[in-house]
Amino acid sequence: MKVIVVGAGVVGTMHAWHAVERGHEVVHIEREAEARGASLRNFGQIWVSGRAGGEELDTALRARDLWEGIGARVPGLGFRAIGSLTPVRNDLELAVAEAALARPDAAARGYKLLTADEARAVNPALRGEFEAALWCERDAAVEPRLAQLALREALVATGKYTFLPDREVRDVVGRGAVRDDRGETHTGDAVVLCTGAWLSGLVREVAGEIPVRRVRLQMMQTEPLGEPLTTSVADADSFRYYPAYASPALDALNAGQAQDPTGAAHKMQLLMVQRLDGGLTIGDTHEYEHPFAFDTLEDPYEHLTRVVESFLGRPLPKIRRRWAGVYAQCVDTSRVVHRQRVADDVWLVTGPGGRGMTCSPAIAETTANELGW
Numbered sequence: 001m002k003v004i005v006v007g008a009g010v011v012g013t014m015h016a017w018h019a020v021e022r023g024h025e026v027v028h029i030e031r032e033a034e035a036r037g038a039s040l041r042n043f044g045q046i047w048v049s050g051r052a053g054g055e056e057l058d059t060a061l062r063a064r065d066l067w068e069g070i071g072a073r074v075p076g077l078g079f080r081a082i083g084s085l086t087p088v089r090n091d092l093e094l095a096v097a098e099a100a101l102a103r104p105d106a107a108a109r110g111y112k113l114l115t116a117d118e119a120r121a122v123n124p125a126l127r128g129e130f131e132a133a134l135w136c137e138r139d140a141a142v143e144p145r146l147a148q149l150a151l152r153e154a155l156v157a158t159g160k161y162t163f164l165p166d167r168e169v170r171d172v173v174g175r176g177a178v179r180d181d182r183g184e185t186h187t188g189d190a191v192v193l194c195t196g197a198w199l200s201g202l203v204r205e206v207a208g209e210i211p212v213r214r215v216r217l218q219m220m221q222t223e224p225l226g227e228p229l230t231t232s233v234a235d236a237d238s239f240r241y242y243p244a245y246a247s248p249a250l251d252a253l254n255a256g257q258a259q260d261p262t263g264a265a266h267k268m269q270l271l272m273v274q275r276l277d278g279g280l281t282i283g284d285t286h287e288y289e290h291p292f293a294f295d296t297l298e299d300p301y302e303h304l305t306r307v308v309e310s311f312l313g314r315p316l317p318k319i320r321r322r323w324a325g326v327y328a329q330c331v332d333t334s335r336v337v338h339r340q341r342v343a344d345d346v347w348l349v350t351g352p353g354g355r356g357m358t359c360s361p362a363i364a365e366t367t368a369n370e371l372g373w
Ligand SMILES: Cc1cc2nc3c(=O)[nH]c(=O)nc-3n(C[C@H](O)[C@H](O)[C@H](O)COP(=O)(O)OP(=O)(O)OC[C@H]3O[C@@H](n4cnc5c(N)ncnc54)[C@H](O)[C@@H]3O)c2cc1C
Pocket: 006, 007, 008, 009, 010, 011, 012, 029, 030, 031, 032, 034, 035, 036, 037, 038, 039, 040, 041, 042, 043, 044, 045, 046, 047, 167, 168, 169, 170, 194, 195, 196, 197, 198, 202, 217, 218, 219, 283, 284, 324, 325, 326, 327, 328, 350, 351, 352, 353, 354, 355, 356, 357, 358, 359
């Protein structure tokens, strides 16, 4: 079989990976010289902890295993099974962590409640004030700026994979066939459009208005911390956003403890992961209303800096980079992905939302299974 994959973010790259794994030839077409979308702008968190029970958690756990296996074969993507800690500071926050531990799927996530001293034994950089921490053993991380490149290098080495950058696919022109903006037609046994958050142009023409929305986030990265941050770190505001934490205890937290006004205004939580160079990737905000801002705002960064410094008990290193990214999310957020047949032998796969980096290996595996690759 020959598979045409359009879009070289993580979703497209993982489709290429599974197709090649199953012995097929892949032509991978990307509009940019290198992918520059959500897949490079994210935290690289392989995030199991907050997933909704059921299909979403199953997908994340399967994907996490796939990442680990692929990471062993492609060390350049930087897979680390580092787990995560969510420090809590008072009884209201602690009760949400305890409710999470009482979930029937808590063991599958590797949840454990640690005292502050136990948390510091796991992650000594957390010298700030907190009472306890929710540990999620299954959380992991990869290097988003390197992963696609490392995967591609491994794919090229198979001899079954061709990367065609700097070509925008403009049309579906027949069974399993697309045309790019150089006028060339690419025909395969299957075409998978993994075009991320670009919902206009090609996608609107072939699929119409799909039940997927765009979400914009602000991020930053520091100079090296100068010491290891051995786990990912989240704050209790993340309880407010991730479905796994829905509980009467969360209702009590929302009712009894107002979110910081800047955090609330920008729908923020703290997520933080250390890069291989020692810098910290820190975020995030959530913007849903269009038109999106074209600039980044300082208030959210100042808020995140305060939260991080309070956990680390020390000043943050200088900020080296600030950026924003946009992902595509199914409007029905309980759906893991939007997978739609848009023409004979042509499929659109988009909308994995804020879990696309985590879930992409399993999403692509499902596509491969469903299409009988
Ligand atoms: C700031 C931020 C932080 C995030 N953090 C995490 C995280 O830590 N963990 C997690 O699981 N998820 C995270 N996510 C979500 C995750 O990054 C996305 O769900 C995922 O990267 C989507 O991958 P994609 O391949 O669909 O899209 P993209 O990475 O955007 O790739 C789509 C590609 O398609 C190309 N393309 C589009 N149209 C065409 C065309 N017509 N022809 C050719 N090429 C085309 C684009 O140029 C682009 O390279 C985050 C997202 C953001 C924005």
